[in-house]
Amino acid sequence: MYSKTMKNLIRFLTRFPRFMLTLLVFMSLIGGYYTLQLGIRSDFKALLPDSFESVVNLTKVDEYYGGISHLYVVLGGPNALQTEHFIDEVSPKLEKIPTINYVISKLPSDYFQKRLGLYISPDDLKEIDRRIQVSNANAKKGGSVFFSNMLDLVDPEDSAKLDFSDIEKKYENTFSNLWGTRTLTSNASGESTPRDRGYFYGAENNMYVVWIKSTTSFLDLDATQKLIGEVKQILDAVNQNQFGHSITYDFTGTYKTLLDQNQHLKKQILWVLIILFFLLGIVTALYYQNIIVSLIIAIPLAMALLWSGAITYFGIGHLNLISGFTGFIILGLGSDYGIYLLDRYLIERKHHPIPEAMILAFSKTGRATLGSFLTTLVSFLALVGCQFKGFLEFGLIGAVGITATFLAVILGLPCLFMLMED
DSSP states (O other), X not given: OHHHHHHHHHHHHHHSHHHHHHHHHHHHHHHHHHHHTOEEEOSGGGTSOTTSHXXXXXXXXXXXXXXXXXXXXXXXXXXXXXXXXXXXHHHHHHTTSTTEXXXXXXXXXXXXXXXXXXXXXXXXXHHHHHHHHHHHHHHHTTOOSSSHHHHOOSOGGGOOOOOOHHHHHHTHHHHHHHHTTOOSSOOGGGOOXXXXXXXXXXXXXXXXXXXXXXXXXXXXXXXXXXXXXXXHHHHHHHHHHHHTTOOEEEEESHHHHHHHHHHHHHHHHHHHHHHHHHHHHHHHHHHHTOHHHHHHHHHHHHHHHHHHHHHXXXXXXXXXXXXXXHHHHHHHHHHHHHHHHHHHHHHHHTTSOHHHHHHHIIIIIHHHHHHHHHHHHHHHHGGGGOSSHHHHHHHHHHHHHHHHHHHHHHHHHHHHHHHHHO
Protein backbone atom coordinates (compact mmCIF):
# COMPACT_ATOMS: atom_id res chain seq x y z
CA MET A 1 0.00 0.00 0.00
CA TYR A 2 2.72 2.45 0.99
CA SER A 3 4.97 1.51 -1.93
CA LYS A 4 2.13 1.88 -4.43
CA THR A 5 1.08 5.26 -3.05
CA MET A 6 4.64 6.52 -3.05
CA LYS A 7 5.21 5.24 -6.58
CA ASN A 8 2.17 7.13 -7.89
CA LEU A 9 3.17 10.28 -6.01
CA ILE A 10 6.72 10.21 -7.39
CA ARG A 11 5.45 9.76 -10.94
CA PHE A 12 3.12 12.73 -10.55
CA LEU A 13 5.81 14.96 -9.04
CA THR A 14 8.38 14.08 -11.68
CA ARG A 15 5.90 14.94 -14.44
CA PHE A 16 5.29 18.48 -13.12
CA PRO A 17 8.36 19.35 -11.02
CA ARG A 18 8.46 23.08 -11.83
CA PHE A 19 4.73 23.57 -11.27
CA MET A 20 4.76 21.70 -7.96
CA LEU A 21 7.88 23.48 -6.73
CA THR A 22 6.39 26.85 -7.67
CA LEU A 23 3.24 25.94 -5.75
CA LEU A 24 5.25 24.91 -2.70
CA VAL A 25 7.31 28.11 -2.82
CA PHE A 26 4.14 30.20 -3.17
CA MET A 27 2.68 28.48 -0.10
CA SER A 28 5.94 29.18 1.72
CA LEU A 29 5.82 32.89 0.88
CA ILE A 30 2.30 33.14 2.28
CA GLY A 31 3.40 31.16 5.32
CA GLY A 32 6.40 33.45 5.74
CA TYR A 33 4.18 36.52 5.89
CA TYR A 34 2.13 35.09 8.75
CA THR A 35 5.20 33.66 10.48
CA LEU A 36 6.62 37.18 10.74
CA GLN A 37 3.40 38.27 12.47
CA LEU A 38 3.98 35.80 15.30
CA GLY A 39 4.65 37.39 18.67
CA ILE A 40 6.55 35.86 21.56
CA ARG A 41 4.82 36.14 24.92
CA SER A 42 7.29 36.03 27.78
CA ASP A 43 4.78 36.54 30.62
CA PHE A 44 3.72 33.80 33.05
CA LYS A 45 0.12 34.00 31.81
CA ALA A 46 1.26 32.50 28.50
CA LEU A 47 2.62 29.45 30.34
CA LEU A 48 0.02 28.71 33.02
CA PRO A 49 -3.41 27.12 32.47
CA ASP A 50 -6.34 29.52 32.09
CA SER A 51 -8.04 27.84 35.07
CA PHE A 52 -5.33 28.85 37.57
CA GLU A 53 -6.63 31.33 40.16
CA SER A 54 -3.83 33.83 39.51
CA VAL A 55 -4.52 33.77 35.76
CA VAL A 56 -8.29 34.09 36.29
CA ASN A 57 -7.81 37.08 38.60
CA LEU A 58 -5.37 38.76 36.23
CA THR A 59 -7.83 38.27 33.36
CA LYS A 60 -10.57 39.94 35.42
CA VAL A 61 -8.26 42.86 36.18
CA ASP A 62 -7.40 43.21 32.49
CA GLU A 63 -11.07 43.19 31.51
CA TYR A 64 -12.10 45.71 34.14
CA TYR A 65 -9.11 48.06 34.27
CA GLY A 66 -7.38 47.35 30.98
CA GLY A 67 -4.26 46.04 32.64
CA ILE A 68 -2.35 47.00 35.76
CA SER A 69 0.39 49.17 34.31
CA HIS A 70 0.98 52.43 32.45
CA LEU A 71 2.76 53.55 29.32
CA TYR A 72 5.20 56.29 30.30
CA VAL A 73 6.37 59.06 28.00
CA VAL A 74 9.68 60.59 29.09
CA LEU A 75 10.23 64.09 27.68
CA GLY A 76 12.91 66.75 27.60
CA GLY A 77 13.35 70.12 25.92
CA PRO A 78 15.56 73.21 25.67
CA ASN A 79 13.96 74.72 28.78
CA ALA A 80 11.43 73.80 31.45
CA LEU A 81 8.63 76.18 30.41
CA GLN A 82 8.72 75.04 26.77
CA THR A 83 8.59 71.38 27.77
CA GLU A 84 5.69 72.06 30.14
CA HIS A 85 3.86 73.93 27.38
CA PHE A 86 4.34 70.90 25.12
CA ILE A 87 2.96 68.58 27.81
CA ASP A 88 -0.08 70.83 28.28
CA GLU A 89 -0.69 70.81 24.53
CA VAL A 90 -0.45 67.07 23.92
CA SER A 91 -2.22 65.75 27.04
CA PRO A 92 -5.80 66.64 25.93
CA LYS A 93 -5.08 65.27 22.45
CA LEU A 94 -3.77 61.98 23.83
CA GLU A 95 -6.93 61.47 25.89
CA LYS A 96 -8.96 61.48 22.65
CA ILE A 97 -7.31 58.23 21.51
CA PRO A 98 -10.03 55.53 21.88
CA THR A 99 -7.78 53.03 23.66
CA ILE A 100 -6.55 55.53 26.27
CA ASN A 101 -8.48 55.65 29.53
CA TYR A 102 -6.77 58.70 30.98
CA VAL A 103 -3.55 60.72 30.91
CA ILE A 104 -1.76 62.01 34.02
CA SER A 105 0.61 64.85 33.17
CA LYS A 106 0.51 66.77 36.47
CA LEU A 107 0.05 66.04 40.13
CA PRO A 108 -3.53 66.83 41.30
CA SER A 109 -2.17 69.18 43.99
CA ASP A 110 -5.50 70.86 44.77
CA TYR A 111 -7.09 67.48 45.35
CA PHE A 112 -4.44 66.53 47.90
CA GLN A 113 -4.46 69.92 49.60
CA LYS A 114 -8.20 69.74 50.20
CA ARG A 115 -7.71 66.31 51.78
CA LEU A 116 -4.62 67.14 53.76
CA GLY A 117 -6.00 65.70 56.97
CA LEU A 118 -6.21 62.24 55.42
CA TYR A 119 -2.40 62.09 55.27
CA ILE A 120 -1.77 63.15 58.90
CA SER A 121 -1.92 60.69 61.78
CA PRO A 122 -4.81 61.02 64.30
CA ASP A 123 -2.39 61.91 67.10
CA ASP A 124 -0.89 64.77 65.09
CA LEU A 125 -4.35 66.01 64.12
CA LYS A 126 -5.26 66.10 67.80
CA GLU A 127 -2.07 68.04 68.51
CA ILE A 128 -2.89 70.56 65.77
CA ASP A 129 -6.38 70.96 67.19
CA ARG A 130 -4.96 71.44 70.70
CA ARG A 131 -2.61 74.18 69.53
CA ILE A 132 -5.44 75.95 67.73
CA GLN A 133 -7.60 75.80 70.86
CA VAL A 134 -4.74 77.19 72.97
CA SER A 135 -4.13 79.94 70.41
CA ASN A 136 -7.81 80.93 70.44
CA ALA A 137 -7.88 80.99 74.23
CA ASN A 138 -4.72 83.10 74.40
CA ALA A 139 -6.03 85.46 71.73
CA LYS A 140 -8.95 86.25 73.99
CA LYS A 141 -6.44 87.24 76.66
CA GLY A 142 -4.88 89.79 74.34
CA GLY A 143 -2.39 87.69 72.40
CA SER A 144 -2.01 88.25 68.64
CA VAL A 145 -1.89 85.37 66.16
CA PHE A 146 -0.18 87.41 63.42
CA PHE A 147 1.90 89.93 65.37
CA SER A 148 2.80 87.91 68.43
CA ASN A 149 6.45 88.92 68.23
CA MET A 150 5.67 92.65 68.32
CA LEU A 151 2.30 93.38 69.92
CA ASP A 152 1.74 90.63 72.47
CA LEU A 153 0.71 92.10 75.80
CA VAL A 154 0.64 88.72 77.50
CA ASP A 155 3.23 86.44 79.02
CA PRO A 156 5.18 84.13 76.62
CA GLU A 157 3.37 81.06 77.89
CA ASP A 158 0.09 82.75 76.94
CA SER A 159 1.21 83.64 73.39
CA ALA A 160 -1.36 83.10 70.62
CA LYS A 161 1.33 82.29 68.03
CA LEU A 162 0.65 79.18 65.92
CA ASP A 163 3.69 77.07 65.02
CA PHE A 164 3.40 73.79 63.09
CA SER A 165 7.03 73.61 61.91
CA ASP A 166 7.75 70.43 63.84
CA ILE A 167 4.73 68.66 62.30
CA GLU A 168 5.58 70.02 58.84
CA LYS A 169 9.09 68.59 59.11
CA LYS A 170 7.67 65.23 60.12
CA TYR A 171 5.56 65.03 56.94
CA GLU A 172 7.99 66.85 54.65
CA ASN A 173 8.66 63.86 52.37
CA THR A 174 4.97 62.92 52.14
CA PHE A 175 3.85 66.43 51.20
CA SER A 176 6.73 66.85 48.78
CA ASN A 177 5.61 63.72 46.92
CA LEU A 178 2.02 64.96 46.81
CA TRP A 179 2.50 68.55 45.63
CA GLY A 180 6.13 69.53 45.50
CA THR A 181 8.16 71.48 48.01
CA ARG A 182 5.32 73.51 49.51
CA THR A 183 4.59 73.17 53.21
CA LEU A 184 1.40 73.07 55.20
CA THR A 185 1.16 76.83 55.54
CA SER A 186 2.68 77.98 52.22
CA ASN A 187 0.61 78.99 49.20
CA ALA A 188 0.97 78.49 45.47
CA SER A 189 2.17 82.02 44.71
CA GLY A 190 5.78 81.11 45.36
CA GLU A 191 5.98 78.15 42.94
CA SER A 192 9.20 78.19 40.97
CA THR A 193 10.24 74.61 40.15
CA PRO A 194 8.55 72.11 37.78
CA ARG A 195 7.78 69.99 40.82
CA ASP A 196 6.05 72.93 42.48
CA ARG A 197 4.01 73.45 39.34
CA GLY A 198 2.76 69.90 39.65
CA TYR A 199 4.73 68.16 36.89
CA PHE A 200 6.42 64.77 37.22
CA TYR A 201 9.98 66.00 36.97
CA GLY A 202 13.42 64.56 37.64
CA ALA A 203 15.95 67.27 38.37
CA GLU A 204 18.91 64.88 38.01
CA ASN A 205 18.36 64.30 34.27
CA ASN A 206 16.07 67.27 33.54
CA MET A 207 13.30 65.01 32.23
CA TYR A 208 9.51 65.06 32.54
CA VAL A 209 7.18 62.04 32.67
CA VAL A 210 3.60 61.68 31.41
CA TRP A 211 1.54 58.66 32.52
CA ILE A 212 -0.81 57.02 30.02
CA LYS A 213 -3.39 54.46 31.15
CA SER A 214 -4.60 52.25 28.31
CA THR A 215 -7.85 50.32 28.14
CA THR A 216 -5.93 47.37 26.67
CA SER A 217 -3.70 44.88 28.45
CA PHE A 218 0.08 45.12 28.13
CA LEU A 219 -0.02 41.43 27.16
CA ASP A 220 -1.76 42.37 23.88
CA LEU A 221 1.34 43.24 21.86
CA ASP A 222 -0.58 44.18 18.72
CA ALA A 223 -2.70 46.65 20.68
CA THR A 224 0.43 48.01 22.38
CA GLN A 225 2.16 48.57 19.06
CA LYS A 226 -0.91 50.38 17.74
CA LEU A 227 -1.18 52.47 20.92
CA ILE A 228 2.46 53.58 20.80
CA GLY A 229 2.08 54.38 17.10
CA GLU A 230 -0.96 56.60 17.75
CA VAL A 231 0.72 58.38 20.67
CA LYS A 232 3.88 58.91 18.62
CA GLN A 233 1.85 60.37 15.76
CA ILE A 234 0.30 63.03 18.04
CA LEU A 235 3.61 63.85 19.74
CA ASP A 236 5.40 64.23 16.40
CA ALA A 237 2.64 66.40 14.93
CA VAL A 238 2.61 68.86 17.86
CA ASN A 239 6.40 68.80 18.10
CA GLN A 240 6.79 69.64 14.41
CA ASN A 241 4.01 72.22 14.05
CA GLN A 242 4.46 74.17 17.28
CA PHE A 243 7.90 73.41 18.70
CA GLY A 244 10.15 72.87 15.68
CA HIS A 245 11.21 69.38 16.77
CA SER A 246 12.86 70.86 19.87
CA ILE A 247 11.24 68.33 22.22
CA THR A 248 12.80 64.89 22.63
CA TYR A 249 10.87 61.93 24.01
CA ASP A 250 10.87 58.18 24.43
CA PHE A 251 8.63 55.48 25.88
CA THR A 252 9.11 53.19 28.86
CA GLY A 253 7.07 51.05 31.23
CA THR A 254 5.70 47.52 31.03
CA TYR A 255 3.94 48.13 27.71
CA LYS A 256 7.14 49.25 25.98
CA THR A 257 9.35 46.74 27.79
CA LEU A 258 7.30 43.72 26.70
CA LEU A 259 7.13 45.02 23.13
CA ASP A 260 10.90 45.54 23.00
CA GLN A 261 11.47 42.15 24.60
CA ASN A 262 9.26 40.50 21.98
CA GLN A 263 11.13 42.17 19.12
CA HIS A 264 14.49 41.29 20.66
CA LEU A 265 13.56 37.62 21.07
CA LYS A 266 12.29 37.44 17.49
CA LYS A 267 15.60 38.85 16.22
CA GLN A 268 17.58 36.42 18.35
CA ILE A 269 15.57 33.42 17.13
CA LEU A 270 15.92 34.58 13.52
CA TRP A 271 19.68 34.94 13.85
CA VAL A 272 20.05 31.52 15.46
CA LEU A 273 17.97 29.96 12.65
CA ILE A 274 20.18 31.64 10.03
CA ILE A 275 23.31 30.37 11.77
CA LEU A 276 21.79 26.90 12.06
CA PHE A 277 20.97 26.82 8.34
CA PHE A 278 24.48 28.05 7.55
CA LEU A 279 26.14 25.37 9.67
CA LEU A 280 23.85 22.68 8.28
CA GLY A 281 24.75 23.79 4.77
CA ILE A 282 28.48 23.67 5.51
CA VAL A 283 28.29 20.17 7.01
CA THR A 284 26.28 18.70 4.12
CA ALA A 285 28.35 20.52 1.50
CA LEU A 286 31.58 19.17 2.99
CA TYR A 287 30.18 15.65 3.30
CA TYR A 288 28.79 15.44 -0.24
CA GLN A 289 31.38 17.77 -1.79
CA ASN A 290 28.50 19.59 -3.47
CA ILE A 291 26.87 22.92 -2.57
CA ILE A 292 23.75 22.10 -4.62
CA VAL A 293 23.10 19.09 -2.41
CA SER A 294 23.15 21.25 0.72
CA LEU A 295 20.59 23.59 -0.87
CA ILE A 296 18.36 20.65 -1.75
CA ILE A 297 18.26 19.67 1.93
CA ALA A 298 17.85 23.24 3.22
CA ILE A 299 14.98 24.32 0.94
CA PRO A 300 12.36 21.83 2.23
CA LEU A 301 13.38 22.62 5.81
CA ALA A 302 12.88 26.35 5.22
CA MET A 303 9.49 25.72 3.62
CA ALA A 304 8.44 23.54 6.56
CA LEU A 305 9.37 26.24 9.08
CA LEU A 306 7.30 28.83 7.22
CA TRP A 307 4.30 26.50 6.92
CA SER A 308 4.38 25.56 10.60
CA GLY A 309 4.80 29.23 11.56
CA ALA A 310 1.66 30.16 9.64
CA ILE A 311 -0.33 27.28 11.15
CA THR A 312 0.85 28.36 14.61
CA TYR A 313 -0.24 31.93 13.91
CA PHE A 314 -3.80 30.85 13.08
CA GLY A 315 -3.98 28.04 15.65
CA ILE A 316 -2.34 29.59 18.73
CA GLY A 317 -1.46 33.13 17.72
CA HIS A 318 1.88 33.38 19.50
CA LEU A 319 4.95 31.59 20.79
CA ASN A 320 5.97 31.38 24.43
CA LEU A 321 9.42 31.20 25.99
CA ILE A 322 9.46 27.41 25.60
CA SER A 323 7.75 26.90 22.24
CA GLY A 324 9.86 29.68 20.72
CA PHE A 325 12.74 27.24 20.42
CA THR A 326 10.75 24.52 18.67
CA GLY A 327 12.12 25.59 15.29
CA PHE A 328 15.66 24.63 16.22
CA ILE A 329 14.56 21.13 17.25
CA ILE A 330 12.48 20.71 14.09
CA LEU A 331 15.48 21.64 11.95
CA GLY A 332 17.67 19.12 13.72
CA LEU A 333 15.14 16.29 13.48
CA GLY A 334 13.79 17.18 10.04
CA SER A 335 17.18 17.42 8.38
CA ASP A 336 17.59 13.68 8.95
CA TYR A 337 14.66 12.90 6.64
CA GLY A 338 16.20 14.81 3.76
CA ILE A 339 19.68 13.38 4.30
CA TYR A 340 18.46 9.76 4.43
CA LEU A 341 16.39 10.08 1.25
CA LEU A 342 19.05 12.08 -0.58
CA ASP A 343 21.76 9.59 0.25
CA ARG A 344 19.63 6.63 -0.89
CA TYR A 345 18.69 8.45 -4.10
CA LEU A 346 22.33 9.19 -4.95
CA ILE A 347 23.18 5.51 -4.44
CA GLU A 348 20.28 4.27 -6.60
CA ARG A 349 21.00 6.91 -9.25
CA LYS A 350 24.28 5.18 -10.06
CA HIS A 351 22.41 2.09 -11.24
CA HIS A 352 18.94 3.29 -12.31
CA PRO A 353 17.35 6.11 -14.29
CA ILE A 354 15.95 9.14 -12.43
CA PRO A 355 12.29 8.06 -11.92
CA GLU A 356 13.17 4.54 -10.85
CA ALA A 357 15.93 5.75 -8.52
CA MET A 358 13.45 8.09 -6.84
CA ILE A 359 10.81 5.38 -6.50
CA LEU A 360 13.32 3.00 -4.92
CA ALA A 361 14.62 5.67 -2.54
CA PHE A 362 11.20 6.91 -1.40
CA SER A 363 9.53 3.50 -1.23
CA LYS A 364 12.37 1.74 0.62
CA THR A 365 14.18 4.35 2.73
CA GLY A 366 11.00 6.41 2.72
CA ARG A 367 9.25 3.69 4.69
CA ALA A 368 11.88 3.88 7.44
CA THR A 369 11.66 7.68 7.31
CA LEU A 370 7.89 7.45 7.78
CA GLY A 371 8.41 5.27 10.85
CA SER A 372 10.91 7.76 12.26
CA PHE A 373 8.46 10.61 11.62
CA LEU A 374 5.58 8.81 13.35
CA THR A 375 7.59 8.03 16.48
CA THR A 376 8.75 11.65 16.71
CA LEU A 377 5.18 12.86 16.15
CA VAL A 378 3.90 10.67 18.98
CA SER A 379 6.60 12.08 21.29
CA PHE A 380 5.44 15.64 20.63
CA LEU A 381 1.76 14.74 20.92
CA ALA A 382 2.40 13.20 24.34
CA LEU A 383 2.95 16.74 25.64
CA VAL A 384 -0.51 17.86 24.52
CA GLY A 385 -2.01 16.35 27.66
CA CYS A 386 -0.05 18.71 29.93
CA GLN A 387 -1.90 21.46 31.77
CA PHE A 388 1.20 23.63 31.68
CA LYS A 389 0.72 25.64 28.50
CA GLY A 390 4.44 25.99 27.95
CA PHE A 391 4.75 22.22 27.34
CA LEU A 392 1.33 21.89 25.71
CA GLU A 393 2.05 24.51 23.05
CA PHE A 394 5.57 23.14 22.61
CA GLY A 395 4.06 19.73 21.83
CA LEU A 396 1.45 21.13 19.44
CA ILE A 397 3.91 23.30 17.53
CA GLY A 398 6.47 20.49 17.48
CA ALA A 399 3.87 18.07 16.06
CA VAL A 400 2.84 20.58 13.40
CA GLY A 401 6.46 21.38 12.58
CA ILE A 402 7.65 17.79 12.24
CA THR A 403 4.60 16.97 10.08
CA ALA A 404 5.27 19.98 7.86
CA THR A 405 8.91 18.92 7.57
CA PHE A 406 8.02 15.38 6.52
CA LEU A 407 5.54 16.63 3.91
CA ALA A 408 7.98 19.26 2.60
CA VAL A 409 10.68 16.61 2.19
CA ILE A 410 8.36 14.09 0.51
CA LEU A 411 6.84 16.68 -1.84
CA GLY A 412 9.84 18.92 -2.38
CA LEU A 413 12.79 16.57 -2.79
CA PRO A 414 11.55 14.80 -5.96
CA CYS A 415 10.99 18.17 -7.65
CA LEU A 416 14.42 19.39 -6.58
CA PHE A 417 16.04 16.13 -7.74
CA MET A 418 14.53 16.64 -11.19
CA LEU A 419 15.82 20.21 -11.38
CA MET A 420 19.24 19.07 -10.16
CA GLU A 421 19.45 16.45 -12.90
CA ASP A 422 18.50 19.03 -15.53
